[in-house]
Amino acid sequence: MGTSRRVTLNDVAAASGVSRATVSFVLNDDPRQTISAATRDRVRQAAHDLGYVPHGVARALREGTSRVVVLTIEPGLEGHYxxxxxxxxxxxxxxxxxxxxxxxxxxxxxxxxxxLDTITPRAVIRFAETYLTGHGLDDLGGGWHDGLAAHTALQLSHLAEHGHTHTALALPDTSPPLATTRLTYATQAAHTLNIPTPHPLTIPQERTACAQAVAACLTHHPHITAIAAFNDDTALRVLTALHDLGRHVPDDTAVIGFDDNGYGAYTTPALTTVTIDAHTHGRLSARLALGLDTTGLHPPVAHIVPRQSV
Incomplete structure (x- = not known):
């Protein structure tokens, strides 16, 4: 038994008496083309009568899924990474x-x-899922190898190398999803470095409240000489608070950011931070989602961007 041939754009063009390009313009509803209503109706009717199915849709029907991969990102996870x-x-x-x-x-x-019901995606990826589900050491970087744990340790070790062993970990007051995870990794990293566990410091978004929070922390914990921030946005608030309090950075208090957003280069003093190139992590996720070999993809190691705040 033979198989029926798939109807093509050429078939629709022949049936409607127009060019293949015109059929494409009509079926894609191209607004840049001035095609009469009568011609549009004729092309659409021919496509309907012949049972024309767009190539992408036909392929999706054959494969059982569309060629769409969905990535979901929860609030608080946006950033350079x-x-x-x-x-x-x-x-x-x-x-x-x-x-x-x-x-x-x-x-x-x-x-x-x-x-799933609307577009039948090939895969659905939840950004940072391993950390959100408590399996952080299963991430693509191996957690302490080139994952969030390693990046947190890098931030603290840079401060320790500059003589800052008593630190605070500045967290935004929006309670981002990974705040608890960062605190856990900071505690473990401090233990490995044989330094005190960083003191958690909540940073409000309002400027006066932010300065008050930083002042209270440094007053009650005068041994703290450096503040490691959850991200660069939080670090920039800390820099502003220290300026408002009349404290000099880094002489009085050092500050280090995380996940370089680029703005730290324009502050005074410029913000030292941790930069992470996640491009390869994204490529790895794509190949895993498609069931492809990941050989040859090696994420670059995160590194410190040294500026003037440490």
């Missing part, structure tokens, strides 16, 4: 003829089901 990760994920998926759809907002079984 996530942007770099998304770029790598998108690049690798495109190289394998897949499309990336990024969803921002709280994920839930209901919303995930809606996505």
């Amino acid at each position: 996530s942007r770099s990760y998304i770029d790598g994920l998108d690049t690798e998926l495109a190289a394998h003829a897949h499309v990336l759809l990024v969803r921002h907002g709280h994920d839930s079984p209901h919303t995930t089901r809606q996505v």
Whole structure:
């Protein structure tokens, strides 16, 4: 028994008496083309009568899924790392003829089901899932090798190398999803470095309240000589608070950021920070989602961007 041939754009063009390009313009609803309503109706009717199915849709029907990979990012996880990760994920998926759809907002079984039912994605990736589910050491970087644990340790070890063994860990008051994880890793890293555990310091967004929080911390813990921040946004607030308090950075108090957002280079003093290139992490995630070999993909090691705040 023979198999029926798939209807093509050429078939629709022949049936409607127009060029293949015109058929493409009509079916893609290209707003840049001036095609009469009568011609549009004729092309659409021909496509309907012939049972034309767009190539991408036909392929999805054959494969049982679309060529879409969905990435969900919960609030509080946006930053330089996530942007770099998304770029790598998108690049690798495109190289394998897949499309990336990024969803921002709280994920839930209901919303995930809606996505699955609507577009039947090839895969759904939850950004930082290993950390959000308590399996942080299972991340692509191996946790202490090139994952969040290693990056946290790098931040503290840089301070220790500059003589700052008594530190505070500045956390935003928005309670980001990874705050508890960072505190856990900071505690473990401090133990490994044989230095005191960093004191948690909540940093309000309002400027006066921020200065008051920093002042209270340094008053009650006068041995603290450096503040390690959850991210660069938090570090910039700390720098402003120290300036408002009349404290000199780094002579009175050193400050180090995390996940270099680029703005730290423009402050006075410029912000020392940890930079992480997640582009390869994104590419690795793409290959794993597609069931492809990951040989040859090695994420670059995170490193310190030394400026003037330490």
